Amino acid sequence: MIEFYLNDQPIRTTEAPASALLDFVRYHEHLMGTKIGCREGDCGACTVLVGELTTDGQKVTYQSMTSCLTPLGNAHGKHIVTVEGINAAAGQLTPVQQAIVEEGGSQCGFCTVGFVMSLTGHSLSEQPATEKSTIAAIDGNICRCTGYKSLERAAATLTAQLANRPTQNAVAWLSEKQFVPAYFEGIPAKLAGLRTQLADAEAKAKALNEASFATAGNDAGAVSTSPSGHAQSQNGHGSSFPHAAHPLLGGGTDLLVQRLEELREQPVRLVFDQSGRRGIRQEAAGRVVLGAATTASHLLESELMRSLIPQLPQYLKLVSSTPIRNMGTVAGNFINGSPIGDLTIMFLALGASITLADLTGATRELALPNVYLGYKRLAKTADEQVTEISFPTSLPGDFFNFEKVSKRTHLDIASVNSAAWLRVENGIIQAARVSAGGVGPVPLYLARTSDFLVGRELSAETVAAANEVMQTEISPISDVRGTVEYKRLLLRQLLLAHFLRFAPEEIVVSNLI
Amino acid sequence: MSLITDYIGKPTSRVDGPAKVLGTAKYAAEFNVPNLLYGYVVSSPIAKGKITKIDSEKVRALPGVQEVFTHENVPNYAFLDRSYKDDVAPGGSPFRPLHDAEIKYSLQPVALIVADTFELARYAASILHIEYEEAAHETELTKHIDEAYEPGRGKTGYKPPKSRGNFGRGWKEGVAHMEGQFSHHAQHHNPMEMFASTVEWLGDKKLNIYDKTQGVFNSQQYVNKVFGLSKDQARVISKYTGGGFGSGLRPQYQLFMAVMASLQLERSVRVSLTRQQMFSFGHRPETLQHVALATAADGSLTGMNHFAVAETSQFEDFTENVVGWTGTLYDCKNVKLGYRLAKLDVFSPLDMRAPGAASGSIALEIAMDEMAYAAGLDPLEFRIRNYSDFDQAQNLPYSSKALRKCYAEGAAKFGWEQRTPEPGSMRDGNLLVGWGMGGGIWDASKQPAVVKASLDADGHLTVSSGTNDIGTGTYTIMTQIAAESMGLPIEAVTFVLGDTTLPESPLQGGSWTAASVGNSVVEACNKLGEALLKQAQKMDHATFKDAKIDDVQFVNGQMRLRTDLTQGIVLRDIVQASGEPKMEAENSTVLTKLEMLKPPKYSMHAHNAVFVEVKVDPDLMTVHVTRVVNAVAAGRIINPKTARSQVLGSVVWGISSALMEESVMDHRFGRYMNHNYAEYHVPVNADIHDIDVIFVNEEDDKVNPLGIKGIGEVGLLGVAAAVANAIYHATGKRVRDLPITIDKLL
Ligand SMILES: Cc1cc2nc3c(=O)[nH]c(=O)nc-3n(C[C@H](O)[C@H](O)[C@H](O)COP(=O)(O)OP(=O)(O)OC[C@H]3O[C@@H](n4cnc5c(N)ncnc54)[C@H](O)[C@@H]3O)c2cc1C
Ligand code: FES
Ligand code: FES
Numbered sequence A: 001m002i003e004f005y006l007n008d009q010p011i012r013t014t015e016a017p018a019s020a021l022l023d024f025v026r027y028h029e030h031l032m033g034t035k036i037g038c039r040e041g042d043c044g045a046c047t048v049l050v051g052e053l054t055t056d057g058q059k060v061t062y063q064s065m066t067s068c069l070t071p072l073g074n075a076h077g078k079h080i081v082t083v084e085g086i087n088a089a090a091g092q093l094t095p096v097q098q099a100i101v102e103e104g105g106s107q108c109g110f111c112t113v114g115f116v117m118s119l120t121g122h123s124l125s126e127q128p129a130t131e132k133s134t135i136a137a138i139d140g141n142i143c144r145c146t147g148y149k150s151l152e153r154a155a156a157t158l159t160a161q162l163a164n165r166p167t168q169n170a171v172a173w174l175s176e177k178q179f180v181p182a183y184f185e186g187i188p189a190k191l192a193g194l195r196t197q198l199a200d201a202e203a204k205a206k207a208l209n210e211a212s213f214a215t216a217g218n219d220a221g222a223v224s225t226s227p228s229g230h231a232q233s234q235n236g237h238g239s240s241f242p243h244a245a246h247p248l249l250g251g252g253t254d255l256l257v258q259r260l261e262e263l264r265e266q267p268v269r270l271v272f273d274q275s276g277r278r279g280i281r282q283e284a285a286g287r288v289v290l291g292a293a294t295t296a297s298h299l300l301e302s303e304l305m306r307s308l309i310p311q312l313p314q315y316l317k318l319v320s321s322t323p324i325r326n327m328g329t330v331a332g333n334f335i336n337g338s339p340i341g342d343l344t345i346m347f348l349a350l351g352a353s354i355t356l357a358d359l360t361g362a363t364r365e366l367a368l369p370n371v372y373l374g375y376k377r378l379a380k381t382a383d384e385q386v387t388e389i390s391f392p393t394s395l396p397g398d399f400f401n402f403e404k405v406s407k408r409t410h411l412d413i414a415s416v417n418s419a420a421w422l423r424v425e426n427g428i429i430q431a432a433r434v435s436a437g438g439v440g441p442v443p444l445y446l447a448r449t450s451d452f453l454v455g456r457e458l459s460a461e462t463v464a465a466a467n468e469v470m471q472t473e474i475s476p477i478s479d480v481r482g483t484v485e486y487k488r489l490l491l492r493q494l495l496l497a498h499f500l501r502f503a504p505e506e507i508v509v510s511n512l513i
Numbered sequence B: 001m002s003l004i005t006d007y008i009g010k011p012t013s014r015v016d017g018p019a020k021v022l023g024t025a026k027y028a029a030e031f032n033v034p035n036l037l038y039g040y041v042v043s044s045p046i047a048k049g050k051i052t053k054i055d056s057e058k059v060r061a062l063p064g065v066q067e068v069f070t071h072e073n074v075p076n077y078a079f080l081d082r083s084y085k086d087d088v089a090p091g092g093s094p095f096r097p098l099h100d101a102e103i104k105y106s107l108q109p110v111a112l113i114v115a116d117t118f119e120l121a122r123y124a125a126s127i128l129h130i131e132y133e134e135a136a137h138e139t140e141l142t143k144h145i146d147e148a149y150e151p152g153r154g155k156t157g158y159k160p161p162k163s164r165g166n167f168g169r170g171w172k173e174g175v176a177h178m179e180g181q182f183s184h185h186a187q188h189h190n191p192m193e194m195f196a197s198t199v200e201w202l203g204d205k206k207l208n209i210y211d212k213t214q215g216v217f218n219s220q221q222y223v224n225k226v227f228g229l230s231k232d233q234a235r236v237i238s239k240y241t242g243g244g245f246g247s248g249l250r251p252q253y254q255l256f257m258a259v260m261a262s263l264q265l266e267r268s269v270r271v272s273l274t275r276q277q278m279f280s281f282g283h284r285p286e287t288l289q290h291v292a293l294a295t296a297a298d299g300s301l302t303g304m305n306h307f308a309v310a311e312t313s314q315f316e317d318f319t320e321n322v323v324g325w326t327g328t329l330y331d332c333k334n335v336k337l338g339y340r341l342a343k344l345d346v347f348s349p350l351d352m353r354a355p356g357a358a359s360g361s362i363a364l365e366i367a368m369d370e371m372a373y374a375a376g377l378d379p380l381e382f383r384i385r386n387y388s389d390f391d392q393a394q395n396l397p398y399s400s401k402a403l404r405k406c407y408a409e410g411a412a413k414f415g416w417e418q419r420t421p422e423p424g425s426m427r428d429g430n431l432l433v434g435w436g437m438g439g440g441i442w443d444a445s446k447q448p449a450v451v452k453a454s455l456d457a458d459g460h461l462t463v464s465s466g467t468n469d470i471g472t473g474t475y476t477i478m479t480q481i482a483a484e485s486m487g488l489p490i491e492a493v494t495f496v497l498g499d500t501t502l503p504e505s506p507l508q509g510g511s512w513t514a515a516s517v518g519n520s521v522v523e524a525c526n527k528l529g530e531a532l533l534k535q536a537q538k539m540d541h542a543t544f545k546d547a548k549i550d551d552v553q554f555v556n557g558q559m560r561l562r563t564d565l566t567q568g569i570v571l572r573d574i575v576q577a578s579g580e581p582k583m584e585a586e587n588s589t590v591l592t593k594l595e596m597l598k599p600p601k602y603s604m605h606a607h608n609a610v611f612v613e614v615k616v617d618p619d620l621m622t623v624h625v626t627r628v629v630n631a632v633a634a635g636r637i638i639n640p641k642t643a644r645s646q647v648l649g650s651v652v653w654g655i656s657s658a659l660m661e662e663s664v665m666d667h668r669f670g671r672y673m674n675h676n677y678a679e680y681h682v683p684v685n686a687d688i689h690d691i692d693v694i695f696v697n698e699e700d701d702k703v704n705p706l707g708i709k710g711i712g713e714v715g716l717l718g719v720a721a722a723v724a725n726a727i728y729h730a731t732g733k734r735v736r737d738l739p740i741t742i743d744k745l746l
Helices: A021-028 A095-102 A112-124 A131-136 A149-162 A170-176 A182-208 A260-264 A296-301 A303-308 A312-317 A322-327 A330-336 A342-350 A447-453 A460-473 A484-502 B017-022 B118-127 B141-147 B167-173 B216-227 B253-265 B357-374 B379-385 B403-414 B474-486 B513-538 B571-578 B590-597 B640-659 B719-731
Strands: A002-006 A009-013 A047-053 A060-066 A079-081 A223-225 A231-233 A280-283 A287-291 A353-357 A363-367 A372-374 A385-392 A399-405 A416-425 A428-437 B036-043 B049-055 B065-069 B109-115 B129-134 B176-184 B196-201 B207-211 B234-237 B268-272 B287-295 B301-312 B335-343 B426-428 B431-443 B452-456 B461-464 B493-496 B552-555 B558-561 B564-570 B582-586 B605-616 B623-633 B690-695
Touching: A002 A182, A021 B118, A047 A112, A047 A182, A060 A079, A060 A112, A060 A182, A060 A322, A079 A182, A095 A112, A095 A149, A095 B017, A112 A131, A112 A149, A112 A170, A112 B017, A131 A149, A149 B640, A170 A182, A260 B118, A280 A303, A287 A303, A296 A303, A296 A312, A296 A322, A303 A312, A330 A342, A330 A385, A342 A385, A342 A399, A342 A416, A342 A428, A399 A484, A416 A484, A428 A447, A428 A460, A428 A484, A447 A460, A460 A484, B036 B118, B036 B253, B065 B118, B065 B253, B109 B118, B109 B253, B141 B287, B141 B301, B141 B335, B167 B287, B167 B301, B176 B357, B196 B253, B207 B216, B207 B253, B216 B234, B216 B253, B253 B268, B287 B357, B301 B357, B357 B379, B357 B431, B357 B719, B379 B403, B379 B431, B403 B431, B403 B605, B403 B623, B403 B690, B431 B719, B452 B474, B452 B513, B452 B571, B461 B474, B461 B513, B474 B493, B474 B513, B513 B552, B513 B558, B513 B571, B513 B582, B558 B571, B564 B571, B571 B582, B605 B719, B623 B640, B623 B719, B640 B690, B640 B719
Parallel strands: A002 A079, B036 B268, B207 B234, B301 B335, B461 B493, B623 B690
Antiparallel strands: A002 A009, A047 A060, A047 A079, A223 A231, A280 A287, A287 A385, A353 A363, A353 A385, A399 A416, A416 A428, B036 B109, B049 B129, B065 B109, B176 B287, B196 B207, B196 B268, B287 B301, B426 B431, B431 B605, B452 B461, B452 B582, B552 B558, B558 B564, B605 B623
16 A cells, blocks of 8 residues: 555555556546656656655655656655645646746746746755756756746746745745645644554554565555556555565666556565665765665765765766656666666766675675676676665865766766776876776776776876777777767767866876877 | 737737646646546557567456557548548658558557556557568668659649759859758657547547647548548547647547547547657658859859758658748859659658758758858858848749848847857857857748637627647737737637637648738627627717728727727627627638739748857867847737747757757668657757847738738747857868767867
């Protein structure tokens, strides 16, 4: 049973947990305000808000997500808000809606609700609204009609209005100003009630199924779907609990694009809200440890991560879009095994390892480069789950850089990406880790290039020579993102870019090209 | 005196805006019809061959699956090709969905699964087993140039381009020359809303069809002919359309599928396509073009040659005007034009925003830039020297042409005079800066459209016509025109569209809706005005006793005497006095139809001039379009707010064409490999920087009574070429193959 609030209504459903939240909203609840433009997380027309109760049970924090890729199971215990849930009574417009109408931000209107939801989510955010942050809130919304300018003006109007939003008790202010209906103020209590109720039910189920392999943090996995597509609750049947063969589902941003139909037909192990899978901490042993279900947005919000990698916000801005970053997990990015996974490339250069746990709870650690055996082939069994990710803490003065070239600024997979970590003393490279994506069947840790750099002088000649080594270490193929020659050229430019950013004085471009 | 009910020309917020931000605007797939069945289409993975076996047993066995439709069990509907031809079908044999075992192109629909739920239909589609026998396919245009032929029978209205003078002589006369090959890939419209039809079965073969379309009457007549239904049986409704850009000009196959399934199962059925399937029908065709230009010492063009080869399908001759504009836009005695088609194993191309002109202007406007450099002239100055004051192609004067103003105002706003001509000569820090320009021309046309105006006893005016609003702003501008015509506040006017039970209107395309329907709104309102005057005269109202219609005006809710503005009567009172619940009038299209038969007296066109700035990273060769000024001359602008939006959107389309948008054919499989939003790139917000739109003043009393030329398409022209020209100016690299991706610059 999956339980949550949809707008102001409680929902209990036995639909399959891997169903798309979008389909549930449109086809089961017949709420047609949420649109479908791609079913692949790219257009943002299906954007909804997902509210999660804070651990202290006092507040609900809202994030935008693309409902086409949100597994229904990940809605468990949360507040899902569609446009119907923010519309005030009697056709009155919220300030967000008003601004879009006045600025002509809607033409055909098919993208519009998505923009309304992203901007409403932004108004619910705890960060101060600036021109930049408001515009960033719509980075996951595509509009084919307006050319965005009118939407930017609407965003500007909104930024001005939000300047007066208090930091304390913002929801009361927002509801007074009609950004959201009054029922929002009661949601924390409702979700807290749900939390207690679910905890009780879980405890009972646990007692009943002591021997079973219940690994998910909630009992949503205990629902399977008959081939007819009609879900049947199998609560109480031990056999229906997720076990080894059942796929692990994180944020769903890869799996729901690729295998939605198939996943709906079977139980899944939900990782996204599983207890102990979140949080970023500094361990005494000089390592930083993050839970497997850490999302890209969590990385961005983490002060620890930002202090270690000050440029992180700029890097992560290049990764997908706000709603996808709110959903996609680091482990999902690793295990998806895409040769151009941005987070994977970053963590390869950071020297990360993963902790894998099998169903008995036994764990082992694996260096990230060793995870990849071949195209989408991993050194991990199907039942093993990533529980944690760790990497050595950098020293002050260490250099880290990430570069990505793609055709479009957001919502784009890289043609080629690369990350580099360097430690330099007195002009001599002491340690180096370079990674590259899109130039081989797996995300590549460039071991030979990295080794080559160590002990050499930080100079244009070294970069040129390292490029020679690097070119022998990669094996790009021609595809829709470019030809072999183009990718080789791009990676050369990216290697150069790393060094240019690190030491613009020492590296003179004309010496290289 | 400015009157409060004067709305034409005033920026007005969309009347349909609230419904769209609230999410209450209903699109084709959103009508909650009771007992609805869901259809999911299965598409062919091969590009050519035939289906040898369909094993649907497993799928049929799934509880909740109602039917699996394939060519094996779909009944034979209409026999003649003619019956499958819609209003804008090109010459040839239209594609018939689920007709036989033959596969003509990749992603051809091969089955429709109808089930109780959408999710089940989708799952069933994923496990349906179909076997194919593959045949060799041909999808490479470059390999088929030699077989290209001049299309005899194109689309209705297609005229082959006409050459004039003697290009060979003009070329020899020239002292400076340019010659080049240009190309761009296919593009897909990709409106945000995917195609869908919800067919509501009302019993006895009576259907309400909610269709995604740019023309409800076009969908209706297709359904009538194919399924032998009467107009009464097939009512087509389309209140909101989530973008079209031409893709909704022809009925797409989901309409056939949904109607067929509904008739077969005697149930209500919805069929929605997926984003992948949005690549399974018409598209802007790939073209290969050749342009050669020559100029005399003074920079005047002595000869122009523009030749294009475009792809079409094996079964239809899709034609568009790619090279024709070259003969009009610039002044030149010797012009040689040619246009050919080559047949490939793809679906028939389809009009896409500014069809023909968008492709042709890429080649022409880059070539003009190259020519300007070869002649040692500034690209703007070069265009002004070759300004056409008389349409040499049609041998007609222009009804109006304010392109000079576009050049002047656009250049001033952009700061063009600061430009240094040498490529690579402008910098912003480390970045290379390039300034380029271009421009275009588009038809100002008008079609017959019937409009009904109806005033009720509460004083509310309902104006209706079966036209469409694909996001263009039709609802809003028609409301403005009607409100001003009848002198009513805008809140007292409702415009109704998108329903075949309304008076007949043409489909929304060719930028003609504003002119066609707009002028008809005025006519219908004038007729209603006459009826109101007559009624007023029947009343005991001495003021209007001898008044003729020209003696009165409708303003601020009243009918007033022009000679004595203090004398007026409230419109509502007239209706109430009539004793009827409402008074109605409809315009007649006889005059418009006659006009269309007569040879035209004027060449009627909208124009634009575009100025673009790019900044290029010299190390990575990434390009950013940092500034665009687009000056448009398009007659009278009814609503600067919605019109501006149209042009802003067009500019983004131009930038997209220049840098991102292409449907990449994988020739090994004969299919587009980037058939999704992830890989078919359209710009996101962060890709778009400053855009300035200028509407230059252009009064035209000849084009149509309202002086409207239409702005849905012209704003896109010249943008892509201007970007390419700016990139040349920044980098010295002349790229003639669009989109200009980084690999072409490194
Ligand atoms: C529109 C869009 C844009 C995107 N842009 C980018 C981009 O710019 N850069 C980029 O790198 N990626 C991008 N992605 C891909 C995707 O968002 C990331 O790969 C994301 O990190 C995947 O995480 P997830 O939790 O959603 O994975 P899921 O889809 O839930 O799972 C992915 C895989 O990981 C496995 N898995 C998940 N969690 C665990 C675990 N704890 N232990 C073991 N296995 C696990 C799953 O079984 C599955 O095989 C984009 C995706 C979309 C839809
Ligand atoms: S439908 Fe496009 S992002 Fe979900
Ligand atoms: S208004 Fe049409 S897609 Fe944005």
